[in-house]
Amino acid sequence: MRTSFFLSEALGSLRRNWVMTMAAILTVFISMSILGVALVTDRNLNQGATSLKNRILIKVYISDNATPEQVTALQQKIESMPQIKKAVYVSKDQALAAFRKMMGSQADEILSALPNNPFPADYDIYVKDSNQVESVAQQFIGNPAVDDTNHLLHPDAHDSVVYAKKTVRRMLGIINLIEKGMWVATTVFGVAAILLISTTVRLSIFARRREIEIMRLVGATNWFIRWPFVLEGFMTGLVGSVLAGASIYAFNWTIFKWIKSSELSYWSVKIYPPWFQSGHWPLGLMPSLALLGAVLGSLGGGFALRRYLKV
Amino acid sequence: MIVFENVSKIYEPDVVGLQDFTWHVPKGEFVFLVGPSGSGKTTLIKLVLKELEPTEGRILVAGRNLSTLRRSKVPFLRRNIGCVFQDFKLLPNKTVWENVAYALEVVGEHRRSIRRKVPEIVNLVGLADKANSLPHEISGGEQQRVSVARAFVNHPPLLLADEPTGNIDPETSIGLMQLLLRINRTGTTVVVATHDRDMVNRMRRRVIQLEGGRMVRDEHRGSYDEAPTEVTGAD
Numbered sequence: 093m094r095t096s097f098f099l100s101e102a103l104g105s106l107r108r109n110w111v112m113t114m115a116a117i118l119t120v121f122i123s124m125s126i127l128g129v130a131l132v133t134d135r136n137l138n139q140g141a142t143s144l145k146n147r148i149l150i151k152v153y154i155s156d157n158a159t160p161e162q163v164t165a166l167q168q169k170i171e172s173m174p175q176i177k178k179a180v181y182v183s184k185d186q187a188l189a190a191f192r193k194m195m196g197s198q199a200d201e202i203l204s205a206l207p208n209n210p211f212p213a214d215y216d217i218y219v220k221d222s223n224q225v226e227s228v229a230q231q232f233i234g235n236p237a238v239d240d241t242n243h244l245l246h247p248d249a250h251d252s253v254v255y256a257k258k259t260v261r262r263m264l265g266i267i268n269l270i271e272k273g274m275w276v277a278t279t280v281f282g283v284a285a286i287l288l289i290s291t292t293v294r295l296s297i298f299a300r301r302r303e304i305e306i307m308r309l310v311g312a313t314n315w316f317i318r319w320p321f322v323l324e325g326f327m328t329g330l331v332g333s334v335l336a337g338a339s340i341y342a343f344n345w346t347i348f349k350w351i352k353s354s355e356l357s358y359w360s361v362k363i364y365p366p367w368f369q370s371g372h373w374p375l376g377l378m379p380s381l382a383l384l385g386a387v388l389g390s391l392g393g394g395f396a397l398r399r400y401l402k403v
Numbered sequence: 404m405i406v407f408e409n410v411s412k413i414y415e416p417d418v419v420g421l422q423d424f425t426w427h428v429p430k431g432e433f434v435f436l437v438g439p440s441g442s443g444k445t446t447l448i449k450l451v452l453k454e455l456e457p458t459e460g461r462i463l464v465a466g467r468n469l470s471t472l473r474r475s476k477v478p479f480l481r482r483n484i485g486c487v488f489q490d491f492k493l494l495p496n497k498t499v500w501e502n503v504a505y506a507l508e509v510v511g512e513h514r515r516s517i518r519r520k521v522p523e524i525v526n527l528v529g530l531a532d533k534a535n536s537l538p539h540e541i542s543g544g545e546q547q548r549v550s551v552a553r554a555f556v557n558h559p560p561l562l563l564a565d566e567p568t569g570n571i572d573p574e575t576s577i578g579l580m581q582l583l584l585r586i587n588r589t590g591t592t593v594v595v596a597t598h599d600r601d602m603v604n605r606m607r608r609r610v611i612q613l614e615g616g617r618m619v620r621d622e623h624r625g626s627y628d629e630a631p632t633e634v635t636g637a638d
Contacts, residue, residue, distance in 0.1 A: 097508055108496055306492045309452070310553070311482035312509040313475075 102323035113328060115388075119292045120332025121339075123285030124385050128340040130281055131377060134274040135346075141267040148225055150217040152232045156184075161186075162237035170215060173231070176226045180216040187211035195294045222264070283290060286388060293325055293392040297400065304400045314401045321393040329389020337378040404430045404561055410460030411490040412616075413444050419616040420446035424460070426611070426618065428594065430560070433587045435603050436596040437627055438613035443595035444614070448565050451594075452484060453477050465560055473504060482510055485554025485591075489566035491546045492537040493553075499525065500534040503553045510557060520556055528552045529583060544575030548582065555586050562586060564595045568602060576602060603627040 106113045152170075154163060168177045182190075188209050192199040219228050232238055299305070307317045405428040412420035422432045428434055436444045449455040450462060453469050462469040465483050472480060486492075493502050500521055507517045525534050528548040533541050538549070547567060554562055564583065568576035580602055587593045597603065603610060603626060609627030612619060 094508070094511070104496070302492075303494055303496075306494055306511070307505075308478070309481060309486055309492065310506045311478045311480075311484075312507050314480045316478075316509060 098319040099177060101320035102327065104181065105320065109296060109299070112292075112373055113300065116289070116292045116296065116328045117332045117335070118226065119287075120329050120385050120389065121335045123281065123288050124333040124336035124381055125339055126281045127285050128276065128336055128377070128381050129343060130274055131279040132344050135377070136149075136347075137267055137271055141264060141271070148219070148222050148336055148377055150219070150225060150232075152215045152235075152238060153212040153216060157214060158237040166215070166232075166235060166237040168387045169231075169235075170217065173228065173291045175219050175221065175228050177218045177220045179218070182214050182216055184186045184209050184211055185264055187213065235252075286392075287330070290387050290392045290396055293389075295395040296319065297396050301400055304397070308401070314397075317401065318394055318397055321397055322390045323393075325389035325391070325393025326386050327350065327389070329385040329387070329392075332389075333382045333385020336385070337381050340381070341378060350382055404432070404465060405594070406461075406463040407447075407450075408461040410450065410457045410462055412443075413458045419443075420455075421450070421457075424616070426591060426621075430592055431587070431590050432592055433584070433606075433608045434592075434594045435606070435608055435610045435625075436613060437598070437603060437610055438619075441615075442613040443616040444613055445565055446595070446614070448563050448596060451561075451563060452486070453480060457557040460616050461471065474564070478509075482557060483559050483561060484556065485551075485559040485562040485588060487547070487550050487562070487564040487567045489552050489569035491538070491543075491547055491550045491570075493546055494536055497550075498535050498537055499513075499530055499541070499549050502549055503556050504540070504622040506553045506556050524552045524556045527555075527567060527585075542575075544571045544579065547571055547575075547579055551582055551586070555591070558589070559591065561592045562594070562602055564593070564597075566597060567595060568597065568599045575602065577605075580606065 152166070154166070167181075170176060188203075188211050191211060192203075195202065217228065219225055241308075304317060405426065407424050410424045410426075411422050411494075414420050424443075424447070431543060436447065438444055440525065446455065450457055450469075451464055453472065454471040457470070464480065466478060470623065483628060497505065503524060504517050512520070521533070522531070525531055528551055528553070530541075530545060530548055535544060535638050538546050541549075547570070551564075551567075562583070567583070568579060576599060582592055583595065584606070607624045607626065609623045610627070611622075612620035
């Protein structure tokens with residue numbers, strides 16, 4: 093193949109039809125930006141949901157009246173359950189210290205009114221699969237070591253086993269919904285991107301149909317005519333999507349900064365680093381986006397020619 | 404070089420392009436196709452290039468049967484046929500030199516042989532000083548000579564010209580015809596479709612007259628018009 097010839101043909105025509113080139117680059121840029129933002133947002137939400145799910149814990153309060161044997165039995169029960177990822181014992185003193193830390197100066201005022209440490213010891217249990225929170229929690233209801241008076245402290249409590257059932261469910265439900273919506277949006281914008289790019293390419297080819305006719309009459313094979321167009325599409329797609337990638341990076345970074353500086357950081361929302369590798373995008377999102385743009389451009393250039401290449 | 408056997412071309416719905424046309428052009432001949440607009444001259448040229456498919460009949464060009472020629476092989480057929488058109492059909496963004504070189508690039512000619520052949524042919528058509536001009540910077544006659552140069556740079560066995568003098572003035576036309584004649588002398592078969600009465604009468608070559616898609620005259624050393632008694636080939 094005469095690479096240098098095709099390359100100079102492609103570059104020459106990009107330069108000559110620079111208005112069209114600009115339009116095509118802009119089209120790719122806009123489509124890929126929308127697509128990329130949808131993808132990044134989806135990934136971020138996913139990350140958020142995962143970190144939220146990992147934070148769901150079950151508090152199993154231990155009755156002050158429980159015997160050491162009963163506590164040991166409870167501990168063995170926890171250790172024997174395969175659904176549990178990790179369990180942390182929080183003593184009465186630790187629970188009190190945590191309360192003091194949370195309430196600050198007000199703590200002494202409240203505590204002075206109480207005869208002794210009102211906080212029960214507990215096990216903070218983390219499950220492996222967030223869907224099992226409920227079934228795991230149920231296992232501790234009615235256990236003799238478990239305090240069943242503390243539910244008054246937690247409106248969300250089920251007896252003395254506490255887990256943020258409703259809140260977590262609602263949060264996960266919302267995230268799930270947004271995720272689904274994002275996938276719909278991603279698909280729609282992906283299709284729109286393909287249509288926009290192919291329309292632009294078709295327009296630029298229509299403007300050059302005479303040129304193509306002449307090439308055919310001189311005896312150029314279809315691929316000989318097609319290569320410069322494919323290369324043009326490739327370059328246009330690449331430039332447009334690299335620009336889109338850069339702007340998405342800036343967008344993501346801005347949001348990341350904003351979340352970090354705001355109270356939202358309480359949720360320790362992790363921002364998906366778009367240039368990193370991940371399971372979904374083996375090359376990393378930005379390189380994948382750039383590649384996608386380039387491939388779309390090439391295909392657009394190659395396919396749009398078809399009707400002019402019929403002999 | 405060209406054989407037509409009972410070729411008909413009917414355009415949808417029922418416009419006759421060419422009807423029951425039988426024709427034989429031996430290698431090395433110089434043929435004029437004459438006749439009014441719509442008589443089938445351009446249809447004939449398009450059939451030879453396999454730009455159109457005949458409705459009926461058989462066409463052989465340079466020994467190839469066009470009806471069995473695969474589409475993917477059509478470019479290779481066209482490389483054996485140089486083409487000159489009334490509207491020149493030059494690539495507007497390429498210089499004279501590049502336009503001629505394009506025909507060689509298409510064939511996959513080496514860079515070195517392109518650098519050798521292009522100046523040769525550009526000199527032959529007398530445009531050495533315009534090699535770096537763009538088509539719109541030169542006159543119509545000069546553009547037509549570029550198109551002849553492009554058609555001939557591969558030294559094809561067959562050269563087709565469709566109204567080559569249609570857009571250029573009579574004096575320039577003479578130069579162009581002489582150029583075509585010179586090309587014919589190298590052994591290339593030349594077929595010229597034309598309205599140019601002076602040209603045909605001056606050259607006295609084989610003349611084929613078309614009317615309504617039929618051949619009404621096939622005369623060697625003929626002129627543009629001829630007495631009806633000498634008409635041959637009509638049915």
